[in-house]
Amino acid sequence: MTQLSPNILLRCTILDSSGSIKTISGVFKKSELCSHHGLEPRDLRKIDSRVPNLVPTILARRSGILINILHIRAMVKSDAVLLFDSYSTADTHLHSAFVYNLEYNLRLNTSSLPYEFRALESILASVLEALRSELSWLRIVVDDLLEALEDDIDREKLRMLLQISRKLNGFLSRSRGVKGSVTEVLESDEDMALMYLTDAKLGRPRTKSSDLEELELLLESFEKQVEEVIAEIEQIYANVNNTQEIVELILDSNRNKLLTLDLGTSIMTLGVSAATLFVGLFGMNLTSHLEEHVHAFYIMSVIAYIMAAVVTVGGLRLLARMRRIGLSVDGSHASVDQTHPRKPDSRLVSHARAWWWRENQFRAMQREQLQQGLSMPERRTVSGDPLDPAELNAGPSPHAQPGVAAPRTPPKEPAR
Incomplete structure (x- = not known):
């Protein structure tokens, strides 16, 4: 079954x-x-x-x-x-x-x-x-x-x-x-x-x-x-x-730390190998005219130690620089941006200032018109008129002095 x-x-x-x-x-x-x-x-x-x-x-x-x-x-x-x-x-x-x-x-x-x-x-x-x-x-x-x-x-x-x-x-x-x-x-x-x-x-x-x-x-x-x-x-x-x-x-x-330790050991070995290469040159059976010098041994030893230290320190500093991780895509660009902050565009600044100047002039013209002895319908007409695009596009005069208002155009009579 x-x-x-x-x-x-x-x-x-x-x-x-x-x-x-x-x-x-x-x-x-x-x-x-x-x-x-x-x-x-x-x-x-x-x-x-x-x-x-x-x-x-x-x-x-x-x-x-x-x-x-x-x-x-x-x-x-x-x-x-x-x-x-x-x-x-x-x-x-x-x-x-x-x-x-x-x-x-x-x-x-x-x-x-x-x-x-x-x-x-x-x-x-x-x-x-x-x-x-x-x-x-x-x-x-x-x-x-x-x-x-x-x-x-x-x-x-x-x-x-x-x-x-x-x-x-x-x-x-x-x-x-x-x-x-x-x-x-x-x-x-x-x-x-x-x-x-x-x-x-x-x-x-x-x-x-x-x-x-x-x-x-x-x-x-x-x-x-x-x-x-x-x-x-x-x-x-x-x-x-x-x-x-x-x-x-x-x-x-932990794996990165172990790899860093391995690289550090390899860099130190490279420094010792560089010093050994320099010392090995004097181990050849060739005349270098330094065999009878009194302080030649000490001078060569100091040079070998300095060479080993320079190679080791340079390699470790390069390793530390490569291990430095940031959130930016390119660390060089980030450092440049932090050192030299980006300045705003001068054209945008001038355009904003010109627009602000025209806006203030237009508002001042409206206030002066309202302060004159106009009737209530005329005031509503002046205050309700939209901003003239020609006035907005007109910038401040290059010969205008600071603190002196630009000449005003006479207000148009409202349509009857």
Whole structure:
């Protein structure tokens, strides 16, 4: 038999309408479940624990609600809940707590919610508890690891940081998948109307135009709580990414220091080699007429030391200059700009001054016209006339003396 065969066996636990466990890990054929509950084989494929399915889904059908989220694979009906065994679930304590809470909520009949919504609320609460418990564990592990990285950076801690980063990425994907499954149901009024199983059983089925506020509030509350989990895990993931970037910067800085040390050693070796070359010239079996000089040895030794020092100091200064890093593209241009700041263009300055002079002259002419004995209509006409472009274009006279106003043109008589 293949996994898609209708005769495949499934294990499930059934809870009745009163919340009591009717069957514990019962073995049923897929064909029997489909015929008894009015499902298609493709519907059970989503909640089959032996078929890998990483995308959380909430499917609304006329006979029930199929839920596949994290560790829960269930089918909710109007008077029963089928919990399919998840063989991949490692946390048996979490699953046991979920079954206990589900029994308690189904038995507690004080809530105004119908049977299927109480079961759905218990399932979503268990999913949220699983997300929060994993989030708490990841938060503790990340905080300890980041504190350890502040003291010392070694290979083992970097490997743990990589593993934690992968876990955070996977957890973030699962959380977004859970939120997406709920959002998909909220965006479909037809699916939410099908989830009112009790009303459909009583002969008053809901439609997409009916009042769906009860279920909408339930799903929106769960969606907001999952959003809080996603926001917190995104913050933790951002802290891990920032730490990784800082660690990379520190490692790059240490690598640069090692390279600088290597270059410094090479430069000093070059200086000693230059002095050795100079001294080696006198080691040849050739006559230099300095063999019998009294102070020749001391003079040549001083020259050799000076040559070694000059080559070494010059190379180190060149290395220090090359290591100097700035934000500008070209450091030479930046230094020139700082030494000689750029002066404003003289043409722009003269143009601005000419415009300012013309503006002041025009304003003074308007004030003098208003001070004369003009009537109110004439004043409004003079003050309301736009600035003449010819007056704006006319610059100050080159022969004008400072402090002496330019001759004014007589005002035009207003049109009658």
